[in-house]
Structure formats: C-alpha cells, structure tokens
Amino acid sequence: MVPISYYLVLSGILFACGVTGFLIKRNIISIFMSIELMLNGVNLSFVAFAAQWHALSGQIFVFFVMVVAAAEAAVGLAIIIAVYRTRETLNIDQVDLLKL
Amino acid sequence: MNLHSVEMDRWSPIILTLVTFIPLAGALLLLSLPRRDRDIRVFSLVVTLFTFVLSLHLPVHLHRAQAGFQYELDRAWIPTPNIHYHLGVDGVSMWLVVLTTFLSPLCVLISWNSIHERVKEFFIILLVLETALIGVFVALDLFLFYFFWEATLIPMALLIGMYGHGRKVYAAVKFFMYTMIASVFMLAAILWLYAKVGSFDFVTIQNAIRNGQVANFTGAAQWLFLGFFIAFAVKVPLFPFHTWLPDAHVEAPTAGSVLLAGVLLKMGTYGMLRFNLGLFPDQARANAWWVMILALIGIVYGALVALVQPNMKKLIAYSSISHLGFVVLGIFTFTQAGLDGATFVMLAHGVSTGALFMLAGILYERRHTYEILEFGGLASSMPVYASFFLFVVLASVGLPLLNGFVGEFLVLSGAFQARAIYGILGATGIIWSAGYLLWMYQRVFYGKITHVVNETLPDLDPRERIALLPAAAAALVMGVAPLLWLNAIDPAVQTALAPFAQLASKVVGQ
C-alpha cells in the first residue's frame, strides 16, 4: 500500500506548483488555472487525511470545495471577460491602470 | 444655617459644569442661527459675558482658607475603563478658569470687524475652544483632563489655519503636530498609571503613589515624570521645544493669539504644577536642576531674540517664551514665594500679553502689517491708542503697582531662596524685557512719522476701547491689590508643597 505521506507530499507539490504559477505566469487565464491547481492540491490532501483518520467527512469536503471552485470560476471568467472587453488584452502586465 | 450657605450647597456641585459647557451650548445654538453676522457676534458676546459672570461665582464663594479641591462633582461616566466625570478647582485652577472666561468676551470684541468671512464658523470654533480650555483646568480625572487637553488642539489649529494670514496652514499643522505628538507621551504615562492603580482619578492616584501602593513605581517614576513633562514643556513652551510658538502666533488671528498666549500656554505650566509636582514630587526635585536651567535659558534666549525682532507680533511671541520661563522657574523652586509668583505670573501674563496682542491686532487691522519699521510717530496720530499701549507695556515689563511686578518679584525671591545664581540670572530677564518692549514702543510711537499712511490712522473706536479697558483695569487692580488673588492661591500652593516640606525636613534630619 502506498503510504499516506506520499499523497501529502504530492498535494504539497501541487499546491506549490499552483503558487509558483500564480506568481510567474503573465496570462490571466493561466494565473486563474494556477489557483485551480492549488485548490486541487488541497482536495488531494483532504482525501488523504480522510483515509488516514478513517473519516468520511474529508471526502465530502472535496465536493464542497469543487462546488465553490466552480462558482468562483464562473464569476472569475465573467470578470476576465469584462477586463478583456475594456482592455483587449489578457496579459497581466498590460492591465496596469492601477499601479501595483 | 444661613441663607448664604444654603445657596452655596445648591450651586457648588454644578457651577463648574455650567461654566465649562455653556460656551459649548452656545456654539451648538449658533449652529442653528441664520448667517447674519451681526446677530452672531452679539450672540457670542452675550454667551461669553454670561459665562464670565457665572464664573465669578467661583472666587466669590471660594472658602479661601480651605485647602484641597472645591466645587467638586464626581460621577461615574464610563465603567470600563473606570472614567469619572470629576470636576473641581483649587485656588490656582480657579483663577485660570476666570482668566479664560475673562479673555473670551474680549476676544469676541476684538474679532468684531477683523473677521468678516465665515463669521459663524469662527465664533463656533471660538466658543468650542473656550469650553475645552476651561475643561482642562477643572478636570480632576486624568482621562477627562487628557480629553479636554486634546480637544483644545483642533479649534486652535482651525483658528490659525482658517483665519490666520501668511503661512497659516504651515503654522497650524506645525502647532498641531508638535503638541499632539508630545501629548502622546502623556497619554502613555496616564495609561501606565491607570493600569497599575485602576483609576484615572487624580486624588486616588496621588494617594496611591504617596502610600506606596503602586507596583514598580520607583522604576517607572522617572519615565512617567518625563512623559507628563514633555507634553507640558512643548505647550509652555520650554526652551528647546519652542519653535512652533512664533509661527503659530504670527500667523494666528488676533483672538487666536490672545487665547494662545493668554490661556493655552498656561495649560503647560498648570500641568507641571498639578501633575509633575502633585504626582511625582521626588522626581520633580531630582530633575529640578535641568528644568530650571532650561527655564533660565528660555528667559534670556526669549528676551534676546525678542530684542532683535523686526515683527511686532513675533516680538510679543518671544516675550511670552521669556515670561513663561519665569513661571517654570518659579514652579521648580519649590518655595511658597516661587509657586505663588509663578501662578501670579500666569495670570498677569495672560492679561497683559493678551492686551498686547489685541493692540497689535488693532494696528494690523489698520495697516495689515506687523513690521515695526512700518510705523513710527504713532503717538501723534493715535494718542489714545498710544497711551493704552504704554500702560500695557509698563505692566508687562514689571513696573511696581502693575500686575507684572508682583509675580516676577515673588518668583525671583523664590529663586534666590533656592539658589542665588538662579535669582540673579532670572533678574537679568526683567532688564531685557524692559529693553525690548520699551525699545519697540519707542520705535513705533515716537520719532517722526515716516510713512504717510500713518498720519491719518484712526484712533481707537469705542468698541476697541471697551475691549481694552477691562484688560488695563485688571492689570492695575492686580498690581495694587495682589492679595485678592494670592490669598486664594496660597492654600493651594501649600498643599502642592506639602510633600516637599517633608522631603526638605528629611534632608535636614539626616
């Protein structure tokens, strides 16, 4: 049997990939997908912990997270479209009316 | 029980509340008045006069022989933190209250024509300022004291910034930031005391300190002393902290200058007397040497800088630094004469410097300048004005039988008792002050008229005379019959000095 820690390390790596992608990607859609990657990393750790504690709740949480992520994606994409309409670009470096 | 004492019992708990808040109530009423400038002026005058008359109740009914606070009112206000609405006065603070209420109607009169824009706001601010100033002197709860202390800042800064001239915004912000940052240290000290004693009440804290019930007090006392001292020293202003004062004075409107010099600066010296001496007598004694040196520097430095000022108002401002140096010197002699004198100088300086600023303002209204060189020979074109000016200058330089003399004499005799060199150095300050004021008087009023406009300057009108007469009269009465004031001040000063007498006897006993 694969030990739990493997799953946890994988989930950590996924989360870290997401964070890295969020920080270095320049396309808004890619940045958004990085966030999704982070959430999926979290989902994996939920499932792994659920197995470790023999608690079903951990697996159910994943559904909640997925639903919320879907809602977030809907709103997020709408916002991205709104930005694209006014600026006609999806490069984050060119969305710079507000100095960061 | 005679009628007299019955009346007193009924009034004495609420009289201070009334005196403090009637100006504020007046300000609120003003808010609802229509913008008819004349009505607003008359209304403000009525309110301030009424407050003054009401405040006369205090000296008339004070038990002069009795030490401690009178007219006390103590009510719980906020449960956590334990803040009380605790008011009360002793002989010192009572006179400062009366000084405030006395100067306020004069401020209204002197601003009658000089303020013609945003008149309603001006008088609202003035009345709010009066409430805050009186509140500082009557509050016996440290929190309440801090509350009023900070509350004076905003109206004063607005007066300077909105109605001043020249670099008014700079002056207003400088004034605000200086005093605000300094008072943060006082707040920190107050909070420390509250954390240890569990009360903001002045008397409670004082007793707790005297009975040694405050944990870690010996270690913190020096810092607490400094925390209070810095806030007060900036306000006074004591020598290295004085730079805001000339700016604020020069740019302020006349009424602002009168209240600033007349009352606001006294908040600092009053605070030293009440809190630095009252709460930390040991530290006051230990730190007295450098405080007195700073005070002496202030006396001489203020006088020397005043001597070379080309600007009349700046000259008066620096003379305030010099005079307030006397007050600080007197307080830290820890002698009966010194403290009596210090209190008396506070009152006398309030009256005579207030009058000087009013006179300067009157000239400014006519010529829109304070430059001394712009004038000369005014004695011929404005004789009444010139005689008022001379009278006030003489009062200010300490001519016997006028108010300046009594206080400075007492301070110096206290200083000689403490250490002769302090007295000698302080005495030079009097000579300097005679020098710069009389020289300024000579340049402005004697000689030939150098500027044509000055030939036709109108003399004082009745309103201006009415504004100046009370101040001149007060200067005279204070000089002729100082005991009227001193016999109320004495018991308060004795109370303040009680711990020092014990200290002294301890030293002697060893």
Next chain:
Amino acid sequence: MAQTIPQGVEYVRILPEIVLSLFGMVIMVLDPLVDERSTQKLLGLIALIGSVAAIAATLYQSQFPGLGFWGMVKVDGFSTFFHILVTAIAAVVILSSFEYMQVQQIRAGEYYGLILFGAVGMCLMSSAVELVLIFIALETSSISTYVLAGFRRRAAISSEASLKYFLLGSFATAFFLYGVALMFGATGSTSISVIAQALRLSPVPVLAYAGIAFMFVGLGFKVAAAPFHVWTPDVYEGAPAPVVGFMSTAPKAAAFAVLLRVMFESNAPGRLWLIWVAAALSMTLGNVGALVQQNVKRLLAYSSIAHAGYLLVAFAALANNGIPAAMFYTASYAAMNVGAFAVVSHLAGAGERYVTLDDYAGLGRRSPLLAATLTIFLLSLIGIPMTGGFFAKFYVFSAALQANLVGLTIIGVLNSAVGAYYYLRIIVVMYMREAREEVPAIPVSPALGAALGISVAATLYLGLLPGRVLEYASRSAAELLH
C-alpha cells in the same frame, strides 16, 4: 452525534441568513421584471427592508443561543454582535448607494442583491464554528464582493480592480483552505471545539502549526494585513466608492470574527509571533504608505491597512481583554469608515472624477456641513477623544499593555501619531485651501443624509458612551472562552 433532522429552533439560529437570502432572491427575480427607471428605488428599498429585517431577526435569534445543524453554527453573544454589525453596515451602505448609482447612471438592481448575499456570507462567518462551513461562508462573501468591486462595468479601472481583487482573493482562499486541510489532518476534525480539545491534550503536532499559519495567511489577505496587503490600495481605488465603504468594513469585521474564533476558541498554538509581526508591519506600512497619497480612496486604503494592524495588536494581547477590544474596534472602525466613504462617494461625482485631495480643497466653504461630517470621521480615524476611534485604540493598547506587549504598544502609539498627519492633511485641505477649479456642489440626498447621520451618531456614541458596547463585548468574549 445523533443524526437527526434539524429542529425548528435550529432554523432560528440561521434566521438572519435566511431572511437576507430571501430578500436577495426576491431582488434578483424582480430585477428583470420591473421598469428600468424605478428599479433603483424599489429594489434598493427592498434591500434596505431586508437588512433591517435581518437585524430584527438577529435580535430575535439572540434569545435562542446554542448550537445548530450538527454543531456547525453557534448562536452566542459574539455571533449576535457581528450579525448586527454586518447587517447594519449593509443597511447604511445601501442608503448611501441610492444617490451614487443615480449619479453614475448604473442600473443597480442586482447590486443590492449582491450586497445582501455578501452579508449572508459574512453573517455566517461569524456564527460558523466549523472550518468547512467557514470556508463556504467566506467564499459566499468574497464572490459577492468580487462582483461588486467591478460594478462600474464601463470603467476599465473598476474591472481591473475587480480582477485584482478576484485573483488575489482566490489565491488567499486557497491558502486558507490548505490550512483547513492541514488542521483536519492534524486533529481529524474540522469542528473548532474538537480541534480545541485535541490541541489542548496532545503535544501539538507540527501540522497544526502549519495549518494555523496557512489559515492566518488566507485571512490576513482578507483583512488586508501586511505583508498580504498589496492588493488593497489598487482595489480600493478602482472599486465604486460605496462598495469600498462596504468591503473595507463588513468582510473585514467578519474575517476578524473568524480569526478571533479560530485563534482564541481553538486555542491555536504559536499565534503570538505571527500576529506580532503582522501587526507591527501593517501599522507601519499602512501609515507610511498613506503619507504620500494624493487620491483620497487610496489614502483611506492605506489607512485601512494601518487600522487592520491596530486591530491585530488586540489579537496579540490576552484573550479576556483582547477579544472585547478587537470587537469594539471593528464596530467603531465600521462606523467611521463607512461614513467616510459615504462622503467620498457623494463627492466623487459622475465617473468618480473628483477623488483627489485637490478636489477637496475649499470643501469647508462649499458645503460646510459635509466637511464637518467628514472631519468627525477623520478625527475618529486619528483617534481624538470624544470619538469612537479613540476608545477603540485605547482599549486595544491597554489590552496590549496588560499583556506586557510594551514594544508593540510603542510601535502602535508612534504609528497613530504618524497617522494623524495624513488625516489632518485632508482636514487642512478642506478648510484651509481654496478650490482651484469650480467643483460642482451637489445637494446631499435624504438617503445619504440618513446614512451620514447614522454613521456620525454611531461614531460619537462610541466615543462618549462606550460602556455598554464594551460591556456587551466583554460578556460575549467570556462566553466564547468558556
């Protein structure tokens, strides 16, 4: 745990959320049906009634304290406090939005609905005692505010603000969620009370430390605490002014409520240093950043970072003083900041053209009453006595002193002195500088007047008679720690 169908009283324990959701849905349904011109007033009015009804529901609900829905929500003094706070903020913001939406010519039906839905999430955040429910509530509130931030659709700056808020917000949410997962891994539960027991008994597992740290990062973003504050100035500058008034207070209050529950009720390990650093950084960066701002909205954004810092000081203090201090702070900050942004949104004018300091020059002459109102809020933000802001700082710093956090208190006090400078600048500009160009003076509408009146009254009430609110906060804090 008995898996029964929830009882009637348990529904009462989420009554305010139900009320808000119903009103929100009614607005959404009515929005396409009603006439375009009357949409404004009618739907706004419904939203207003909804938020007032939610306050009433909260008061009713407070008579039935206890757990509900399998121990996922808990009605106690603490939750009631934040429910009332959030719904009151929503009501005042709605009042102040009528005029703004008309001036900006935005069709604002769903705007009001979104405010109510946001409020649902924030209310739930304060009463949830289970981490996954907290996550869902957090997302409900966040998603609504993402949309609200971009509500001036035609303005590029507004959608950009929305985008930034959305990206960084979801980024933070992911961190929070990872923290929840790690906490679940460390203790086998997501219920705060179970976690608290687990953390008290065993030697604290490393995972729990990591979990707390991740959750703190996530919530730190939401409350705009340094070093997670970078989004704040941009988003506040771009988002519509009334929305900024809303999202700088209500979601923050709710996120602080969650932090309080998570940090104190769960007996979280190692919280002190995290919070110490974040508080010191937020106060310093916020105040220093605000010093150089010309745009009033940006200035207030930096100020809100600084205020998050002051608030965090209370978290570093001991629980029995720190919690009431933090609760009081959120309330008084809400009163003054909502008010300040109501003034800003009134002055902004069509297209938010007038939002720089220069546009405020001469306001004291142009509209004295409005200037005086803004002055009261600014003085409260400085922390001048007689205003709520003073006691807020006072309680926080004295709580910190009682916990012997002398260093942090000194940093805080020095910071509030620095902070005085830039608030003062606005006052100075309003009263002491003449207007350069003619800025139109629009009369204040009755609704906005009411909003300002409520804010001023609340600010002064908290400044003059803070006793009752603080006492209530202390009592509910004691309950929470029990």
